[in-house]
Amino acid sequence: MKESDLLAWLYKSASKSAVVPLPIGDDMAGILLPQKGTRNGLTLLKIDQCLDRVHFDLRRHTPEQIGRKAVNRCLSDCAAMAALPVAVLISVALPKAASLPWAKRLFRGCRTAAQKGSCSIVGGDTAVWDQRLAITVAAVGMPAKYAVLRSGAQPGDVLCVSGRLGGSILGRHLSFSPRIVLARRLTEICRVHAMMDISDGLAIDLPRLLSMSGVGAKVVARRIPIHPDAHRLSRHDGQRALYHALCDGEDYELLFTLSRRDAAKLGTARLPVSIIGEITGNINEIILLHDEDKQPWPVGGWNHGG
Amino acid sequence: MKESDLLAWLYKSASKSAVVPLPIGDDMAGILLPQKGTRNGLTLLKIDQCLDRVHFDLRRHTPEQIGRKAVNRCLSDCAAMAALPVAVLISVALPKAASLPWAKRLFRGCRTAAQKGSCSIVGGDTAVWDQRLAITVAAVGMPAKYAVLRSGAQPGDVLCVSGRLGGSILGRHLSFSPRIVLARRLTEICRVHAMMDISDGLAIDLPRLLSMSGVGAKVVARRIPIHPDAHRLSRHDGQRALYHALCDGEDYELLFTLSRRDAAKLGTARLPVSIIGEITGNINEIILLHDEDKQPWPVGGWNHGG
Numbered sequence: 276m277k278e279s280d281l282l283a284w285l286y287k288s289a290s291k292s293a294v295v296p297l298p299i300g301d302d303m304a305g306i307l308l309p310q311k312g313t314r315n316g317l318t319l320l321k322i323d324q325c326l327d328r329v330h331f332d333l334r335r336h337t338p339e340q341i342g343r344k345a346v347n348r349c350l351s352d353c354a355a356m357a358a359l360p361v362a363v364l365i366s367v368a369l370p371k372a373a374s375l376p377w378a379k380r381l382f383r384g385c386r387t388a389a390q391k392g393s394c395s396i397v398g399g400d401t402a403v404w405d406q407r408l409a410i411t412v413a414a415v416g417m418p419a420k421y422a423v424l425r426s427g428a429q430p431g432d433v434l435c436v437s438g439r440l441g442g443s444i445l446g447r448h449l450s451f452s453p454r455i456v457l458a459r460r461l462t463e464i465c466r467v468h469a470m471m472d473i474s475d476g477l478a479i480d481l482p483r484l485l486s487m488s489g490v491g492a493k494v495v496a497r498r499i500p501i502h503p504d505a506h507r508l509s510r511h512d513g514q515r516a517l518y519h520a521l522c523d524g525e526d527y528e529l530l531f532t533l534s535r536r537d538a539a540k541l542g543t544a545r546l547p548v549s550i551i552g553e554i555t556g557n558i559n560e561i562i563l564l565h566d567e568d569k570q571p572w573p574v575g576g577w578n579h580g581g
Numbered sequence: 582m583k584e585s586d587l588l589a590w591l592y593k594s595a596s597k598s599a600v601v602p603l604p605i606g607d608d609m610a611g612i613l614l615p616q617k618g619t620r621n622g623l624t625l626l627k628i629d630q631c632l633d634r635v636h637f638d639l640r641r642h643t644p645e646q647i648g649r650k651a652v653n654r655c656l657s658d659c660a661a662m663a664a665l666p667v668a669v670l671i672s673v674a675l676p677k678a679a680s681l682p683w684a685k686r687l688f689r690g691c692r693t694a695a696q697k698g699s700c701s702i703v704g705g706d707t708a709v710w711d712q713r714l715a716i717t718v719a720a721v722g723m724p725a726k727y728a729v730l731r732s733g734a735q736p737g738d739v740l741c742v743s744g745r746l747g748g749s750i751l752g753r754h755l756s757f758s759p760r761i762v763l764a765r766r767l768t769e770i771c772r773v774h775a776m777m778d779i780s781d782g783l784a785i786d787l788p789r790l791l792s793m794s795g796v797g798a799k800v801v802a803r804r805i806p807i808h809p810d811a812h813r814l815s816r817h818d819g820q821r822a823l824y825h826a827l828c829d830g831e832d833y834e835l836l837f838t839l840s841r842r843d844a845a846k847l848g849t850a851r852l853p854v855s856i857i858g859e860i861t862g863n864i865n866e867i868i869l870l871h872d873e874d875k876q877p878w879p880v881g882g883w884n885h886g887g
Contacts, residue, residue, distance in 0.1 A: 296623065297623060297625075297728070297730070300731075300793070301662070301730050301731050301732070301777075301793070302627070302658040302661035302662050302731070302777055302778060303625040303626055303627040303658050303659065303661075303662045303664065303720070303722060304625070304626045304627070305623035305624065305625050305626075305728060306623065306624050306626060307623065307624070308614070308624050317602065317603060317611035317612065317613065318611065318612050318613070318614050318624070318721075319603075319609040319610070319611050320609055320610045320611075320612060320668060320670055320703055320704050320719075320721065321608070321609040321610070321670070321704055322670035322671065322672045322704045322705070322706050322717070322719055323672065323706050324672045324674060324706050324708055324715075324717065326674055326708055326710050326712075327712075328710070328711075329708055329710050352608040352609050353609065355608035355609075356607070356608050356609045358609065362626060364626055364627070364628035364719055365628065366628045366629065366630045366717045366719075368630060368632055368715055397626055398626050398627055398628045398719075399628070400628050400629050400630050400717075402630055402632055402635055404632050404634070404635050404713075405634075406632075406633075406712040406713050406715075407710075407712050409630075409674055409712075409715050409717075411628070411630065411672045411706075411715075411717035413626075413628055413670055413672075413704075413719035414609070415624075415626065415721070416609060422603070422611060424603070424607050425606075425607050425608070426607070471607075471608055472608060487606070487607070
């Protein structure tokens with residue numbers, strides 16, 4: 276495959292818009308950031324890579340699936356900040372065996388995800404090498420209403436997750452939809468104190484949020500929403516479904532905290548959100564409540580309760 | 582090497598500033614774009630990758646050299662648009678053999694380049710895999726005075742290059758400094774009509790600029806500034822030094838056009854710039870003037886003069 280053929284195809288598929296007056300084709304792309312966000316607000320930036328045999332497997336996954344996942348991982352970070360994605364840039368290191376039609380399918384997967392996320396692909400870089408496929412995506416976003424950091428959780432907050440957790444390896448790690456609309460809705464009806472997306476699993480990601488906020492948490496095990504995929508995996512490997520929900524990762528669901536008063540609004544708004552516990556003042560301490568028992572949090576390195 | 586150790590080091594070295602109120606550490610980084618640029622102007626974006634054995638060679642180059650080159654390639658695109666870099670994001674796929682100290686040296690190389698370019702590293706992603714090193718850099722820039730595109734060249738313009746060309750393989754492809762300050766200065770004293778950076782060599786890049794502008798050019802061979810490295814290479818391989826200046830690539834110098842009247846200001850300002858020819862109305866036609874002879878442009882695919 277000639278890189279110039281792929282570039283020519285990319286240029287052709289790039290189109291000008293009010294937000295992207297200068298699309299792919301020059302030394303840099305030019306975007307006009309929405310006035311609202313640019314006045315007093317932050318411009319949010321992220322870079323994330325997706326590697327063959329690390330984040331996907333070229334032998335088993337289609338190029339459309341891979342492209343979609345690469346972009347959606349980055350857009351999930353936009354959701355985590357309650358940001359609206361504006362533009363993404365995509366860099367691809369293609370293995371020598373990749374054909375032009377295959378590379379186009381990869382970019383179509385990227386484009387599908389970008390379109391669903393209402394953002395434009397404004398930059399692309401491609402190279403061919405004798406190594407495995409690597410895709411890197413950078414995203415530019417604007418706060419939908421206000422940016423939500425990991426560091427804002429307060430003692431007394433309720434702790435929530437969206438959707439259901441665990442077993443994403445059965446397919447959802449490729450097909451998930453970033454929670455952009457949900458995150459925006461949350462910031463419209465509540466004051467979200469802290470938020471992140473669950474990429475490495477609740478067991479690893481919750482301690483990160485607590486650490487950034489300087490707080491602890493009590494989590495009620497039976498309130499953790501377990502995905503049917505976690506139950507399916509459990510029947511195969513004998514691990515408890517709860518373990519999968521806590522430890523599997525790649526859920527790309529939202530983990531967030533808000534006041535008890537705001538939490539009451541969640542039910543009324545019929546949002547796909549579960550309250551799984553509360554924030555405490557005991558820095559980095561996580562207590563997992565199992566009926567009446569206190570159990571250790573399933574990952575080491577923290578001051579476990581109980 | 583544990584990725585978490587490298588991330589912890591990266592987080593620690595990230596610092597808040599007026600431009601970067603939200604550095605590395607959350608799901609996205611947050612920057613405040615300068616008011617001037619955000620009001621009516623473009624936010625400029627670029628992504629670019631640097632791959633082992635394609636853009637550098639891990640067996641021969643130091644991690645500092647590699648990190649510096651990866652960032653500087655992206656900053657050279659900022660120069661090409663007459664933009665000031667604001668922020669860069671860096672994604673690194675590390676080979677398994679890389680140690681933590683080695684990875685830190687790589688990032689120090691990146692940081693040196695970012696600091697010289699007066700911009701902040703605001704995002705980082707690292708992963709380890711059993712393949713070769715890949716570094717991807719995304720840059721966010723603002724027009725210094727106005728953004729200069731490739732498409733603005735006009736018949737009658739003079740054609741200019743900065744610095745001297747050829748033989749960069751002898752070392753300059755690693756150690757070059759992006760022409761950010763020069764590009765800014767040019768837009769302050771002139772109206773630059775079209776500009777790009779020379780990454781693939783004048784022979785390939787000039788046709789790109791002409792094509793985007795819908796014009797042609799006459800180039801005077803003896804006016805092309807030849808770097809001493811091109812002469813050194815020439816003595817080794819018997820190729821003419823001019824050939825190296827035209828075809829070697831990785832010069833990262835500026836190629837630009839402006840009116841004859843503005844060109845007069847270049848000498849007065851004592852800028853390191855050479856006038857090498859002029860823009861004509863003959864679309865995509867390049868005439869290379871060699872004393873009295875017209876010679877074909879050294880790359881096919883175009884309507885050569887002569």
